[in-house]
Amino acid sequence: MRFPDRSALDARLQALAFLLREGRAWLASLGMMLAALVLLPFLPLGVGLYGVPRLLQVLNQLAARAQGRAAGFAGAVIPFDRRRLSGRHSFGELAALVSAAETRRDVSWLLFHCAFALVAGVLAVGLPAAALLNVAAAPFWMLFPADAPLDLAFPVTSWASAGMTVLLGLAYGVAAWLLLPWMARRLGDGTLAILSPRRYAELSRRISDLSAARASALTAHAAELRRIERELHDGAQNRLVGVVMMLGLAQRAAETDPAAAVPFMARAQDAATEALAGLREAVHDIYPPILDELGLDGAASALTSRSPVPAALDARGLRRAPAAVESAAYFVLAEALTNAAKHSGASQIEVLLHTDSTQREDVLVVQVKDDGRGGAAVPAGDGAVVPVRGARNGRGTGLDGIARRAAAFGGKLILASPEGGPTVVRVELPCAF
Template sequence: MRIRRARLIERLRVVVDGLEHLVGGLGTALLALLALAWTLLVAAASVLGVGLLLAPTVPRITRAVADRERARLTRWGPPVVGPPPLPATTREALRDPAVRRETAWMTGHGTIGLLLGAIGISMPVYAVEYASFPLWFRALAPEEGGPGFVVWRIDGFADAAVVWAIGVVFAVLTVVLCPPLARLQALPGRRLLAPPDGVDLNLRVAELTATRAAALDAHAVELRRIERSLHDGTQNRLVALNVMIGAARRAQQRNPAAVADILDRAQEATEQALAELRSVVRGILPPVLDDRGLSGALAGLAGSCPVPCTLEVDVPGRCAVSVEATAYFVVAEALTNVAKHSGATSARVAVRRAGDRLLLSVTDDGKGGADETGGSGLGGIRQRVAAYDGRFVMSSPVGGPTRMDVELPCGS
């Protein structure tokens, strides 16, 4: 029963994601249609000799709309990297292969992509309208028929039930067709708006070089943190312990009555040193990850957060230890920020696995305005995520809410 429920929830999530993609694609398709109309208008005016002054706007508008689609596709999947800047002259821009590919995409997305988006969005609308018809059909005159293409006479509940059945068909079509329609709508953009293979490889090498530098920086920062914790905490406790043991040895002959008090303080210093040492060790790799797994470790963080926090974890199996540790530290730092800086009354942590990616989001209803440069630890989170070739997106408008999205590669 639990497996069926999980599958149903996952299927509904896929359908909702498909609808979101179709809505976003419909928006860029409308922009592409307007850009296509402008291109045809300028081309027609140029034949008459009056549109040459407007010709430079065509590649710029095309590039702007294509960049919107690249940003949309990047939010919903693998990044789509843009080409180099437009050439200086209009003649060179029109000869640029990237501009030609963008023009081809604009033509297809502004027509076929617009049609696919309209179909995808219409199906759930029709499903709701037709399926709810038995609730309000009596408000219409029988000769008016029903919604949409239902033009026949509705004489009673039996006729309304037929309309309801049509709504069920639309609901099934929504569940079955929305995800593939979204993928089909995005396919031309992923093929035509991505740079050539050689360019993409060079950009990927540069990205991995930056990622490697971030990993080395994160490692150096972590070593400095451990060294500082040991030097400022544990080492001082051990030095004090050594001094008290020496004092106890000297007092054994001079003032035996003071030995017990010195040993009590030495034992207290030992316990504090051990506690600080355990804290440092837990900071390197929390033992709770081995004992309870990622779900149990995050449940502990959510339960100990001063701000009421709901947790949703859907991660079948185990990820790599380093990935789980990174996810743990990201959530720990994020909830610390929520408690200290956000002024929120509630927070939500959602973690799920999608293929070879671990998706993590932390949201709160606080005042927003989080700044990576403000010393809130967000820069460290971004650096730690980048060290694993992950993706970090932060949205925190003034007034809230604040949302942090993290993607980490976790293998297949």
């Protein structure tokens, strides 16, 4: 693994800081190991199964943080998203979690970290401290009484022993200079190697994700076609039929009494105007022209200004995205505002639009927060939806449509809606789908 070019001193300081962080995190790893050992005898009795989900959640968080620290030190990019564990699980789901490949990697990392992180942390502190103490204290051996001499690696009672102590301190310093970066690299590389899935496993997961996204995209596309067909059939088509009928009646009336044809012509004109408005609305729902004219921030401002519930918009961190992604974000925001107005009973809505930039890709985030009654939930079956936090048997809110639209772009819906509110709908749309 290649590390970024840094000066020798800066590299050592970075390695020292990384080892100290890992040494401090060793306490959490040890606590996790002890908790697992305490829980293990109760698993055959069935009682211990109640503690397994929480234990796996904590282990997953510890491993994710360790992976982030190692990637930050190595300048590496983590090319995958870790799983999120929350909610309740059936016995079958629990068994699948325990036997999952990611759980096995997390447990392997825990054993590795418990074995080596403390040693690395102690050496990171001990070697520089020993070097500094021996070199700095040895020349002052004369200040100590003869019956209580300076005692470091050995008693210092003469300039010869003081010189030996200084040389030993320099040896400690050289060892720290050479050993600490090596230990940091080994610990960081080991963490990333253990917690990173094998190439074939990552490719398999990616294929599954792409298959799910493709299915969601096809479902969303079919739903859009059905909606457009209904709007054209029930709206513009019926009005155009009315135009033809009115023109036919006007033609017959004009043959006998031209003045009687005028009302029919007026009604035909009104029907044609309504049909044109319906066609414009259908075309607008395919791709809103306002996105081309004003961009997503301007289109979002227009949506929030028309919201029945007062809505505040913050789009300061927003950058341009591909047209398809901006269109999806526009409709997600429109649906979320409609849901909040219809179902939440809110008096205020906060809308946040911004772009999260990572080394992997840019992610367009649409977040809508209302101060309503809460309790919203997403119907089961949308694989891209993160389990709802704090929501009970929710009322129908149309959030499943938002989830499907996000999944079509490889994105996800994150919903937090405890009873009593507030409700936060957050949709993340990758810009490099």
